[in-house]
Amino acid sequence: MSDAIIIDGKAIADGYLSKIKEEVSRLPTRPCLAMVLVGDNPASLLYVRYKKKYAEDLGITSFLYMLPTETKEEELIHLVEDLNNNPQVDGILVQLPLPDHISEFKIISTIRPDKDVDGFTKENIGLLALKQDCLVPCTPLGCIKLLKSVKDDISGLNAVVIGRSNIVGRPLAQLLLNENCTVTLSHSHTQNLPDLCLSADILAVAVGKPGLVKGNWIKPGAIVLDVGISYLPDKSIKGDVDFEEAIKVAQAITPVPKGVGPMTKAMLMHNTVKAYKRRRNFIEDKK
Ligand code: NAD
Numbered sequence: 331m332s333d334a335i336i337i338d339g340k341a342i343a344d345g346y347l348s349k350i351k352e353e354v355s356r357l358p359t360r361p362c363l364a365m366v367l368v369g370d371n372p373a374s375l376l377y378v379r380y381k382k383k384y385a386e387d388l389g390i391t392s393f394l395y396m397l398p399t400e401t402k403e404e405e406l407i408h409l410v411e412d413l414n415n416n417p418q419v420d421g422i423l424v425q426l427p428l429p430d431h432i433s434e435f436k437i438i439s440t441i442r443p444d445k446d447v448d449g450f451t452k453e454n455i456g457l458l459a460l461k462q463d464c465l466v467p468c469t470p471l472g473c474i475k476l477l478k479s480v481k482d483d484i485s486g487l488n489a490v491v492i493g494r495s496n497i498v499g500r501p502l503a504q505l506l507l508n509e510n511c512t513v514t515l516s517h518s519h520t521q522n523l524p525d526l527c528l529s530a531d532i533l534a535v536a537v538g539k540p541g542l543v544k545g546n547w548i549k550p551g552a553i554v555l556d557v558g559i560s561y562l563p564d565k566s567i568k569g570d571v572d573f574e575e576a577i578k579v580a581q582a583i584t585p586v587p588k589g590v591g592p593m594t595k596a597m598l599m600h601n602t603v604k605a606y607k608r609r610r611n612f613i614e615d616k617k
Contacts, residue, residue: 334554335582337476343592346475347388350599354389361606362391363421363447363598364413368406368432369399373561374425381423384595390602393419403432407440414442420606421447423598426497444609447601450497458501461508465601470502472593473534473555474509480553480582485510488529492516492543492570493536498557502534523547540568545575554583557590 354361363385367378378394385392395409406424413422422445428434438446443453449467457464477484489511493499503515516526527533527547535543536557548554548571558570569586576583584590606612 334577334580335480336577337479337582337584337589339472339476339584339589340592342476342479343472343596346593346596346600347384350596350603351388353603357603357606360389360391361420361602362393362418363423363602364393364395364416364419365423365425366395366397366406366409366413367425368397368401369429371427374427378423378425381595381598384599385602388599390599399429401429401432403436406432406437410437410440414440414445419445420609421445421602423448445605447598447605448497449501449601455496455501458504458508465605466505466597467497467501468597468601469498469536469557469590469594470505471597471600472590473502473557474505475597476555476584476590476593477532477553484532487511487531489513489532489534490516490527490530491534491536492520492523492527493538493557495536498536499534502536502557506532506534535570537570539570541570541572543571543576545572545579548576548579550579551581552579554580555590556584556586559586559591 365378365381367374382392382394410422413419422441424437426434428437438450441451443451446454446465449465454464458466489506491499491503494515494517499515503513507513514526516523524547527543528549530549530552532553533548534555538558538560540560554571554576556569556571560568562568567587
């Protein structure tokens, strides 16, 4: 079998970003994204800076609130409430993880669902589960768009998702189910993972263990979405799938980097514009 199609997440994300930029230029005012970072986690700092740059490049106003690690839970709740009540703000993003003394659930539950551009509130997750229009978590939404760049109709395919986090695995499994896939959501307690993976027409991996999925776990012709990002001591970035082995077996695969990562940021911009338009009762386009 010839080598897999390498899904160019960067190019696909750039395509979305240029469409969003064009759309923003036609809006009567600029959408506004407020981001909150608590503490000095270097990866989180990098992520929010990238997101701010992406927003500004598209003509989206963005604010970054940087709070010290010692910030009290009530202080963060007050900031989120202020942003909820600020009519200028369309989207609110609180960068995770938060320091241990702050409840992520409490903070996310404080965000107004119509400004929840990460799609993490119980209201948006509930709507997703009921297959209703909502703000969909960015990484899973990006995964579905990448998948559809290879195969538009995924109805009836067997999909295996590895990893059951609230931000990636669970909502991705839900989206795949909404696309009529037969979905298995696996995790650290799953038995016989290699055999399960071999049944997958679509294999999505979001664990954070570099090279966990070997080439002989992949069904020939499968589409593989590698969400994992691990920073190795030599400063290289590695995904959860053994890429060199996987390209010999899969039909298509997302590389790491330049696969799912750029789509996550593009989908955040998509959600920000979506939140802006919904809050102002624009006619929703279904793209
Ligand atoms: P998480 O730590 O919250 O969840 C990891 C999941 O993996 C858990 O559900 C756990 O049960 C499962 N797991 C752990 N070991 C396992 C094993 N041996 N076999 C099967 N399952 C196992 O992580 P997360 O926040 O979902 O992120 C997962 C990875 O995706 C990380 O590398 C993260 O950096 C990356 N990520 C990438 C993007 C992106 O835009 N590309 C976005 C979010 C997360």
